[in-house]
Amino acid sequence: MYEAGGTIFWADVAGSMDPGEELALEEVSWKEIFDVEEKMMPSIDKPLYFKNPFPVYDVSANLAHKDTWPAGLRLMRGHLPLLAWYMAMARALVQNDEKRVNQLFNMGMTLTLRAYTLKGQELLLKSLIESESVKIPELADSFQDFSYKVMRIQTKYISEGEEIKQSQLLNLLQADGVRFNGASVNKTMLQGAIAVATTLDPVDGVKILTRIHREHGRDILSNGYAKLARVTQIASKQATLYSQRSVTDDSVQDLGRSLLQYTLESLYIALKREQCEPSLLGQ
Numbered sequence: 001m002y003e004a005g006g007t008i009f010w011a012d013v014a015g016s017m018d019p020g021e022e023l024a025l026e027e028v029s030w031k032e033i034f035d036v037e038e039k040m041m042p043s044i045d046k047p048l049y050f051k052n053p054f055p056v057y058d059v060s061a062n063l064a065h066k067d068t069w070p071a072g073l074r075l076m077r078g079h080l081p082l083l084a085w086y087m088a089m090a091r092a093l094v095q096n097d098e099k100r101v102n103q104l105f106n107m108g109m110t111l112t113l114r115a116y117t118l119k120g121q122e123l124l125l126k127s128l129i130e131s132e133s134v135k136i137p138e139l140a141d142s143f144q145d146f147s148y149k150v151m152r153i154q155t156k157y158i159s160e161g162e163e164i165k166q167s168q169l170l171n172l173l174q175a176d177g178v179r180f181n182g183a184s185v186n187k188t189m190l191q192g193a194i195a196v197a198t199t200l201d202p203v204d205g206v207k208i209l210t211r212i213h214r215e216h217g218r219d220i221l222s223n224g225y226a227k228l229a230r231v232t233q234i235a236s237k238q239a240t241l242y243s244q245r246s247v248t249d250d251s252v253q254d255l256g257r258s259l260l261q262y263t264l265e266s267l268y269i270a271l272k273r274e275q276c277e278p279s280l281l282g283q
Contacts, residue, residue: 001114001115001116002114002115003053003112003113003114003115004112004113004115005110005111005112005113006070006111006112006113007108007109007111008050008082008085008108008109008111009071009108010056010069010070010071010073010111010113011054011056011073011074011075011078011082011111011113012071012072012073012074012075013075013079013082013083013086015072015074016074016075016079017079023057023074023076023123023124023127025075025077025079026142026144026145026206026210026213027210027213027214028079028080028083028213028214029213029214029215029216029217029218030214031214031215031216031217032080032217032218033080033083033084033087034084034087036080036081036084036139037084037085037087037088040081040084040085041084041085041088041104041107043100047103047106047107048103048104048106048107048110049107049110050081050107050110050111050112052078052112052133052134053112053113053114054075054077054078054082054111054112054113054114055075055076055077055078055114055115055116055126055127055130056073056074056075056076056113056114056115056116057073057074057076057115057116057117057118057123070113070115073113073115076116076123076126076127076130076131077127077130077131077134077139077140077141078134078139080139081139085104085107085108088100088104089101089104089105089108092104120156121152121153121155121156122156124149124152124153124156125153125156125176125178127141127149128141128146128149128150128153128178128179129176129177129178129179131146132179132180132182140181141180142213142218142222143180143192143193143196143221143222143224143225143228143229144196144197144200144206144209144222144228146180146193146225147192147193147194147196147197147200148197150173150178150185150190150193150194150197151193151194151197151198153173154169157169157172166187166190166191166194167187169190170185170186170187170190173185173190180225181224181225188225188229189225189229191229191233192225192226192228192229192230192232192233193225193229195229195232195233195236196228196229196232198253199232199235199236199253199256199257199260200232200257200260201257201260201261204261205257205260205261205264208261208264208265208268209221209222209264211268212264212267212268212271215271216271220267220271231260231263231264232256232260235256235257235259235260235263236252236256236260238256238259239252239253239255239256239258239259240252240256242255243255
């Protein structure tokens, strides 16, 4: 690990969200961008700073041996405040507000970058730990992001071809200090994470969930683990019951994915038609 002062221009925000990346960050909503802009870049007559280090990883793994300034560093987290900075800067430029442009430019020079050359499961583990170090909830992993990382990280603890019991995985994750929303990973949380990672369709499911987050915020389903995990587990249970009573060529997992997809799409339509309100979904 290497930590030093840097600039916002060294971090590749767009590349960090590329689905093809080893550690792809999820898309964020406009609401989240505006909220973070308001919190971190208020219109005040004082210098602005990025206070917390931004963890990055170097895809070329030779950061320390370069003779030029770094560029294209991928973020483990923190893309939201950087997107908010670009939004604030764009607004200042459009408004021809030279004072605000200078203020934001100086802020962009205050980044502290914490660079790693980790790969694979070690990178995923570090990203889970880094996610829990942030003070603003919007900057941390959503539950589905946490779930996919936990599923992928299992190979860190086992040899190829082996299987691991949930109780063993839980003990190993706890020993490595894995947490979500400030709480150490527990049995219920792990069961929910595995259910989400195996039942949520990696393409269509993620797409509709991202759309819900983008338009209505994470609080609806994914800031905590209880709601999304519960919906997913119900879909899986119903799929199991249906497969026991009916002759079908679909696997239980496929049925569970279809039911969860239908539920999420129905939720999105209900929100769009204002047939329910986000504040009521947790009740």
